[in-house]
Structure formats: structure tokens, C-alpha cells
Amino acid sequence: xxxxxxxxxxxxxxxxxxxxxxxxxxxxxxxxxxxxxxxxxxxxxxxxxxxxxxxxxxxxxxxxxxxxxxxxxxxxxxxxxxxxxxxxxxxxxxxxxxxxxxxxxxxxxxxxxxxxxxxxxxxxxxxxxxxxxxxxxxxxxxxxxxxxxxxxxxxxxxxxxxxxxxxxxxxxxxxxxxxxxxxxxxxxxxxxxxxxxxxxxxxxxxxxxxxxxxxxxxxxxxxxxx
Amino acid sequence: xxxxxxxxxxxxxxxxxxxxxxxxxxxxxxxxxxxxxxxxxxxxxxxxxxxxxxxxxxxxxxxxxxxxxxxxxxxxxxxxxxxxxxxxxxxxxxxxxxxxxxxxxxxxxxxxxxxxxxxxxxxxxxxxxxxxxxxxxxxxxxxxxxxxxxxxxxxxxxxxxxxxxxxxxxxxxxxxxxxxxxxxxxxxxxxxxxxxxxxxxxxxxxxxxxxxxxxxxxxxxxxxxxxxxxxxxxxxxxxxxxxxxxxxxxxxxxxxxxxxxxxxxxxxxxxxxx
Numbered sequence: 001x002x003x004x005x006x007x008x009x010x011x012x013x014x015x016x017x018x019x020x021x022x023x024x025x026x027x028x029x030x031x032x033x034x035x036x037x038x039x040x041x042x043x044x045x046x047x048x049x050x051x052x053x054x055x056x057x058x059x060x061x062x063x064x065x066x067x068x069x070x071x072x073x074x075x076x077x078x079x080x081x082x083x084x085x086x087x088x089x090x091x092x093x094x095x096x097x098x099x100x101x102x103x104x105x106x107x108x109x110x111x112x113x114x115x116x117x118x119x120x121x122x123x124x125x126x127x128x129x130x131x132x133x134x135x136x137x138x139x140x141x142x143x144x145x146x147x148x149x150x151x152x153x154x155x156x157x158x159x160x161x162x163x164x165x166x167x168x169x170x171x172x173x174x175x176x177x178x179x180x181x182x183x184x185x186x187x188x189x190x191x192x193x194x195x196x197x198x199x200x201x202x203x204x205x206x207x208x209x210x211x212x213x214x215x216x217x218x219x220x221x222x223x224x225x226x
Numbered sequence: 227x228x229x230x231x232x233x234x235x236x237x238x239x240x241x242x243x244x245x246x247x248x249x250x251x252x253x254x255x256x257x258x259x260x261x262x263x264x265x266x267x268x269x270x271x272x273x274x275x276x277x278x279x280x281x282x283x284x285x286x287x288x289x290x291x292x293x294x295x296x297x298x299x300x301x302x303x304x305x306x307x308x309x310x311x312x313x314x315x316x317x318x319x320x321x322x323x324x325x326x327x328x329x330x331x332x333x334x335x336x337x338x339x340x341x342x343x344x345x346x347x348x349x350x351x352x353x354x355x356x357x358x359x360x361x362x363x364x365x366x367x368x369x370x371x372x373x374x375x376x377x378x379x380x381x382x383x384x385x386x387x388x389x390x391x392x393x394x395x396x397x398x399x400x401x402x403x404x405x406x407x408x409x410x411x412x413x414x415x416x417x418x419x420x421x422x423x424x425x426x427x428x429x430x431x432x433x434x435x436x437x438x439x440x441x442x443x444x445x446x447x448x449x450x451x452x453x454x455x456x457x458x459x460x461x462x463x464x465x466x467x468x469x470x471x472x473x474x475x476x477x478x479x480x481x482x483x484x485x486x487x488x489x490x491x492x493x494x495x496x497x498x499x500x
Contacts (some may be wrong), residue, residue: 034451046417054419058407087403089464091456205388205408207428208421210466214453218439 008145009153018107019157026051026158027093027209028165030216034208041172045180048162049187051209056158057191059084059202060097060133064154066196067137068147072115074138078122081134084202088131090213101135114142148192155188237295237329239263241308243277244301250277254299260285261296269496276491278307278498281342287315288345290322290352297329298338300365305337305491311500313343313374313472318350321386325354334363337490341483343500344372344425344475347410349383357392361432365396368486370479372427374472375413375420385410394432394461402461404430423451425469427479431486432462441465444485449474 011017031039031047039047063084070076088094102123108116115138123130133154140150163177163184172180239261242254249268257263262282270276281296288294300306316324332338345353359367371390377383387410394402406428412418413426420426431441438454441463445452449470457464465482469475487495 034453050419054408054412083403086401086458087405088458089404089455089466094458201405203389203405203407205406205412205419205426207426207466207468208419208451210455211451211453211468214438214442214455214466217455218442 004144005146005149008143009149012140012143012145013153013156013160019104026162026165027090027213027216028162028171029169029219030212030214033215033219034212039166039171041176041180044162044166044172045184047209047212048159048180048184050206051162052155052158052184052187052191055204055206055209056155057194059087059204060131061151061154061191062196062200062202063131063133064137065147065151066198066200067134068141068150069198070137071141072138074115074119074122077119077134077138078128080137081128081131084131084133085129087202090210092213092217097131097133098129101130101132104132104135104139105130108139108143113139115139116142151192152188155192156185159184159188235295237297239281239294239296241279241297242299242301243304243306245275245303248274250275250304250306252277252279253301260292260294269498270491270493271496272493273305273491275303276305276307276337276495278309280309280311282311283314287317288324288326288353289317290319290324290350293325293327295327295329298331298340300330300332300336300338302333303335304333307339307341307495307498309339309498310342313346316345316347316351316353316385318348318352318386321350321352323352323354323387326356328355328357330357330359330367330369332359332361332365332367334365336362336365337367338365339368339483339486341368341370341479344374344427344472346374346376347385347388347413349377349379350386351410352386352388354387354389355391359392359394359432360398361394361396363397364434365432366490367432368429368483369432370427370429370482372425372467372475372479373413374425374475376424377414382414384414388413390428392430394430394457396432396461401459402430402457402464404428404464421451421468423468424471425467425475427465427467427469427475429465429467429479429482430457430462431465432457433486433489434460435463435489438463441482441485444481445478447474447478447481450478452478
């Protein structure tokens with residue numbers, strides 16, 4: 001990664017940047033309801049590892065990379081966006097992906113990133129769902145971030161978002177989150193090293209987190225909507 | 227990328243059910259190796275329009291290298307429950323994949339429940355199943371699938387791969403696609419996505435019904451974790467289930483079928499003996 005890509009990734013990955021990807025709990029709040037115990041650091045790390053390995057790496061990452069390769073072709077990106085949305089089983093996670101994608105689009109609209117206004121109009125018209133992964137691929141490419149860095153950044157945000165959610169829920173302290181981080185980021189790096197074929201489709205196998213997300217949706221006092 | 231799967235040759239099992247007066251009748255039936263089909267049963271006295279059929283395997287399982295196709299058509303106003311009498315053993319052999327395609331059409335007013343018992347994945351098994359369903363109008367379907375990991379020698383054997391895809395079209399429009407892919411060794415790992423369970427199953431209830439919580443409550447059974455979510459584009463409700471063992475899975479899926487049946491027909495289903 002050259003200096004400009006590194007700095008761009010740092011900028012977009014910084015919590016000061018309103019990216020829409022932070023504190024996305026991925027169903028973490030439902031983990032306790034499913035496992036019957038208050039999740040500890042190991043349980044949280046295991047839950048996020050599973051998300052990275054068995055869902056994000058083979059689904060959202062695939063869409064992100066293909067949308068990045070779309071190089072601003074909004075029709076092609078919208079088709080990939082639709083495909084990810086209709087193959088996302090869990091409604092809380094599906095709606096969360098749309099919500100976070102809309103937030104990232106809104107930020108880049110204000111920044112004047114090429115393609116942001118046109119794609120936001122499609123989302124507003126219902127012509128595209130605007131999932132976070134598709135929007136990341138579109139906007140980060142338009143911002144000059146290379147494909148590999150874009151995938152790593154999205155993986156990083158998934159991990160930090162989950163750990164931030166766990167911290168806000170009082171399940172883990174800030175230091176505990178940092179202790180869990182190296183292994184999680186190593187998983188992100190390993191997953192991102194796997195190539196994405198041009199005809200790859202989003203797939204996954206995450207029944208436990210699908211169940212946790214369903215249970216989260218029923219919690220009376222939940223902090224996170226997704 | 228989302229074109230319907232074309233069938234290039236005659237399916238090994240090809241059946242059509244249509245409504246005739248108060249009952250649903252088998253009007254088309256072609257069965258060849260390795261399938262065997264029972265006669266049509268009318269098990270639900272209160273709802274004579276519901277026909278039940280059992281698919282059987284005469285080969286003792288689902289073998290590496292096989293590429294089987296099942297086609298099912300349910301006519302307007304007809305109702306069919308297609309199930310199996312036992313789980314299907316999926317045998318492994320040098321990494322070759324066992325493939326099955328299921329092509330389903332349900333006409334307006336029709337009902338199909340397709341509830342095969344879970345596949346039992348033996349060491350080395352690689353299973354790839356794909357189901358394409360085309361629904362017309364207000365047609366309703368309940369589709370189940372699942373896997374059970376089995377190592378008969380308890381010697382660390384593990385399946386090779388599991389791949390399952392269900393594409394749902396209503397009135398020609400692709401509305402949902404459930405795609406589950408996992409490497410077999412991940413299924414065997416104690417810290418893998420099964421979380422210590424031996425059975426993972428899914429069911430799609432393709433209906434206008436939206437009470438996810440009511441459906442989920444019906445599945446609260448010992449030894450099971452269940453979660454129900456609304457599917458994309460109003461396609462219906464989707465169930466994920468992890469079960470401690472085959473018996474716990476069977477209890478939960480019986481409850482799921484009973485819930486769906488009662489919602490559709492207003493009465494509980496008769497017992498489906500296996």
C-alpha cells in the first residue's frame with residue numbers, strides 16, 4: 001500500500017469520518033439471548049470471527065470488490081447491490097446494511113464524491129437498495145482507494161464496529177476490545193487474501209448469527225437496531 | 227446471473243398435482259432410478275384437498291458424482307405435501323460432488339410443502355443442492371432443507387463441502403435467494419458455525435404471512451436454537467435452526483410444518499408417519 005492509499009484508508013477508517021459503518025452490532029446484542037449467558041470477550045471475538053469468515057468475507061466483501069471493479073458503472077453496481085440485498089437472509093442485518101449505506105452516501109454527497117449524487121438518487125427512487133458494501137465499492141473507488149485497501153478497510157470497520165458496539169453495551173472494556181483486535185484483524189487479512197472471481201456471488205453460512213439477529217429484533221430495550 | 231436454471235434432460239422424478247373437485251390428484255408421474263414414490267395419501271380428513279407423497283431412494287443414498295433433478299408442479303388450488311421417509315445419506319468419494327436440482331412451480335391458489343429430512347453428510351461428502359421455485363399469484367410454499375454431520379467411525383472424519391441454494395420467483399420476479407455455502411471441515415470444528423450442534427436447517431415459508439415472532443415461538447423446543455426473519459421483498463418468512471441432534475431437529479420441524487399447515491388450512495395436520 002502506498003502512502004496516499006494508506007492515508008486515505010486512515011481518513012475513511014477514522015471514527016471522525018461519518019462512514020455509517022461504526023457501531024453496527026451485527027446481531028451482537030442478541031448473542032446473550034441465544035447463548036443464555038452474558039457474552040465475554042472470547043464469545044464476542046468468536047462471534048465477530050464467524051461474521052468475517054462465514055458471512056462478510058464471502059458475501060459483502062464479494063459485492064464490495066465487484067462494485068469497486070464496476071468503476072462507476074451505476075447499472076452494473078445497482079445489479080450487484082440488488083443481488084446482495086435479495087440474498088441477505090436476515091432482515092435486521094439487511095435493513096442495517098441499507099441504513100449504513102445511506103449514511104455513507106449522504107456523507108460523500110456532501111463531499112462531492114463522483115457518483116454519490118447519482119447513486120443516491122437511484123436509492124431514493126427505489127431503483128437500488130444502497131447496501132453498505134455496494135456503496136463502499138462505488139465511493140471508495142471514486143475516491144481513489146485501490147481494491148485491496150477498500151476490502152481491508154471494510155473488514156476493519158466491521159471488526160471495530162462490532163467491538164465498539166460491544167463496548168457500548170458494557171460487555172467489554174476498551175482494553176479488552178484492543179486485546180481482541182489483533183486476532184480479528186489477522187482473520188480479516190486472511191479472508192481478504194482470498195481472490196474474488198469475476199463471477200462470484202454473495203454466499204455465506206451463518207445460522208447462529210442469523211438466529212442472534214432475529215432474537216435481537218425482539219429485545220425490548222435494545223441499544224442497536226441492527 | 228439470476229437466470230432460472232434450465233433443465234437439460236428429463237428429471238429423474240417428475241410429478242404434477244392438480245385439483246380435481248375436493249381433492250388433489252396426481253396427474254403426471256415419471257419416476258426412475260434412484261427415486262421411488264409412494265402412492266398419494268389423503269391423510270388430513272378435514273382437508274381432503276391436501277395430498278401427501280413420500281419420496282424414497284432405492285439406492286441407499288445420494289452418491290458422489292450423481293446429478294439428479296426433481297420437478298414438481300402444483301396446479302391452481304391444489305395442495306401437496308412432498309416429504310421423505312428418512313434422511314438421505316450423502317456419501318463421499320474423492321471429492322466428487324453429489325448434485326441435486328429441484329424445480330418447482332406452484333400455480334395461483336396452490337400450496338406446496340417440501341420437507342425432506344436433512345441430508346446426513348458422511349466423511350468426504352460434498353453436497354450441492356439447488357431449488358428453484360416459481361410461484362404465481364397468491365401461491366404458498368414451505369420449503370425445508372438441512373444437514374446433519376455424521377462421522378460413523380468417530381475417527382475425525384468430516385464432510386468436504388455443503389452448498390445449498392434456493393431461488394424464489396413470484397410472478398416471474400426473483401425476490402429472494404438463500405445461498406448457504408460452507409467448507410465441510412468448518413462444520414466439524416467445535417468452534418465452527420454449528421456451535422456444537424449436529425444439525426443445521428432452514429425453511430422458507432413463502433407466504434403473505436408476516437408474524438415472524440409467532441412462528442418463532444412455535445419452534446421453541448428443547449435442544450434447538452431457532453430464529454425467524456422476514457425475507458427480502460416480502461417473499462415471506464425464513465427460519466434458521468440449529469439442533470443438538472436429529473431428534474431435536476425433527477421435533478422442531480414438525481412444529482414448523484404444523485404451524486404453517488394450521489395457518490393455511492385452519493386445522494392441525496395429521497401425523498405423517500415415517
